[in-house]
Amino acid sequence: MKVVKGWNRFSLIQQIIVGIIIGAILGMVVPSWSAIGVLGELFIGALKAIAPLLVFFLIIESLSKHKKGTKTHMKTVFVLYILATLVAAFTAVLACYLFPVNLVLPDAFTGQEAPDDLAGILTGILTNAVSNPVRALMEGEYLAILFWASLIGFSLRTVGESTKKMVSDLSAAISRVVQIIIRFAPFGIIGLVYNSVAEVGVSGLAEYSKIILLVVGTMLVVSFIVYPLMVFVMLRQNPFPLTIYTMKESGIPAFFTRSSAVNIPINMKLSEKLGLNKESYAISIPLGATANSGGAAITISIMTLSAAHTLGMEIPFTLAFLLCLLSAISATGVSGIAGGSLLLIPLACSLFNISNDIAMQVVGIGFVIGVIQDSVETAVNSASDLLFTAVAEFYDLKKAGKPVDVNQRVKEAIASKDA
Known part of the structure; x- marks a missing residue:
C-alpha cells in the first residue's frame, strides 16, 4: 500500500516518464519477455473500444447545446476560432510535406495506397459516412460516427432540457471512463516502449524525438508566426506584444495544468485586465476551451500524415487539404481530458483508408510523446482563446470607428496589480 500511495503522489506526466524509462530498460535487458508487451496491447485495446463512443457522444453533446435563434455578438470570435483551427491544420500538413517523419509501427506493413482522385475521395467519404451507425460504433468507422452524431446533435437542439442533460451526463460518464483508462497509461506505455525497443532497438525509439520536434516546432510556428499574422491583418497593429502577453500569462499556466477547461478562470481574469467586455469574454472563453483547438x-x-508516410502512401494535395478540414472539424470536439486529441486520430486516419488497428498504434505513440506534446498543445489552445477573444473585440471596435491602441491595453494589463 505504501508503494501504491507513493506512486499516486506522482503526476500523470511523471508516471509516464517513469513508464518510458522502465519500458526502454526492459526492452534492452529482456527482449524475449514478450508478456511485458501485453500491457501495451491491453491499453490500446481499451482505448480502441471506448474511443468511438467518446467521439459519438462528445459531438452530440456539443451540437445539442446550441440554442436555435440565439442572438449574440460572438460572430467574429467564432469565425476567428474556426479559421485559426483550420489554418493551424493546414500549417501542420505543410510541415509534414517539408519534413516527413516515419513512425515506429512494428505491426504495420508498407505499400498501402490512398485514393488519388478527388471524385474517388468524395465518393468514399459520402459512402462511408452513411453506413449503419450501429456497425460504425462497433467497428470504429469514424466518418459514419461523425455524420450520424452531427445529425442527432442538431436534432436534439429543440428537445427538452432534461433530454439534453441526459446526453450531457452520458458524455461525462464516458469521459470519466476514458480518464480511468488513461490513469493506466504509464503501464501501457511500459508495454508499448518495450515492444518498440525489443523489435526495432534503441535507434527506433530515437525516432520519437523526430515526431516530437515536428509537432512542437509546428505549434511554435503557428503561435508566433501564423497567429500574429492573422492579428496584424485584422488590426493593422504590431501583434507581438499581445501575442507574447497571452502566451506568457495564459499559455504557461496551461502548459502545466494540461487542461484548457482548468485555465478558464485565468483567461477570464486576464480578459478583465485587458479591459474587454465581460458579456463577450464570459461566453467566448468557455467556448474557446472546446471550439478553438488549433x-x-x-x-x-x-500524426495521421506521418502514419500515411510510414506506410508508403503517396498523398495527393487534395486529400491532404481534406485532412485539414476534417482535423479542424474534429478538433472542435476534442475532449477536455489529457490526451483527448489523440483519440480523434482514428477519425482522420479513416480518410486515408488506414486500418483502425494501425490508427490505434499511432494513438499509442501519441501517448508516449504526450509528456511534451499535450502540454504544448494545451498552452497553444488556451493562449489563443484569450488572443482571439481580444482581437475579435478590438476588430469590432475598429469597424465601429472606435479604434483601440492594443499595445497600450497590454501595458495597462501588465501594470495592473490585481491578482
Whole structure:
C-alpha cells in the first residue's frame, strides 16, 4: 500500500516518464519477455473500444447545446476560432510535406495506397459516412460516427432540457471512463516502449524525438508566426506584444495544468485586465476551451500524415487539404481530458483508408510523446482563446470607428496589480 500511495503522489506526466524509462530498460535487458508487451496491447485495446463512443457522444453533446435563434455578438470570435483551427491544420500538413517523419509501427506493413482522385475521395467519404451507425460504433468507422452524431446533435437542439442533460451526463460518464483508462497509461506505455525497443532497438525509439520536434516546432510556428499574422491583418497593429502577453500569462499556466477547461478562470481574469467586455469574454472563453483547438488540429494532422508516410502512401494535395478540414472539424470536439486529441486520430486516419488497428498504434505513440506534446498543445489552445477573444473585440471596435491602441491595453494589463 505504501508503494501504491507513493506512486499516486506522482503526476500523470511523471508516471509516464517513469513508464518510458522502465519500458526502454526492459526492452534492452529482456527482449524475449514478450508478456511485458501485453500491457501495451491491453491499453490500446481499451482505448480502441471506448474511443468511438467518446467521439459519438462528445459531438452530440456539443451540437445539442446550441440554442436555435440565439442572438449574440460572438460572430467574429467564432469565425476567428474556426479559421485559426483550420489554418493551424493546414500549417501542420505543410510541415509534414517539408519534413516527413516515419513512425515506429512494428505491426504495420508498407505499400498501402490512398485514393488519388478527388471524385474517388468524395465518393468514399459520402459512402462511408452513411453506413449503419450501429456497425460504425462497433467497428470504429469514424466518418459514419461523425455524420450520424452531427445529425442527432442538431436534432436534439429543440428537445427538452432534461433530454439534453441526459446526453450531457452520458458524455461525462464516458469521459470519466476514458480518464480511468488513461490513469493506466504509464503501464501501457511500459508495454508499448518495450515492444518498440525489443523489435526495432534503441535507434527506433530515437525516432520519437523526430515526431516530437515536428509537432512542437509546428505549434511554435503557428503561435508566433501564423497567429500574429492573422492579428496584424485584422488590426493593422504590431501583434507581438499581445501575442507574447497571452502566451506568457495564459499559455504557461496551461502548459502545466494540461487542461484548457482548468485555465478558464485565468483567461477570464486576464480578459478583465485587458479591459474587454465581460458579456463577450464570459461566453467566448468557455467556448474557446472546446471550439478553438488549433493545437489539437496540428497533432491530429501530423500524426495521421506521418502514419500515411510510414506506410508508403503517396498523398495527393487534395486529400491532404481534406485532412485539414476534417482535423479542424474534429478538433472542435476534442475532449477536455489529457490526451483527448489523440483519440480523434482514428477519425482522420479513416480518410486515408488506414486500418483502425494501425490508427490505434499511432494513438499509442501519441501517448508516449504526450509528456511534451499535450502540454504544448494545451498552452497553444488556451493562449489563443484569450488572443482571439481580444482581437475579435478590438476588430469590432475598429469597424465601429472606435479604434483601440492594443499595445497600450497590454501595458495597462501588465501594470495592473490585481491578482
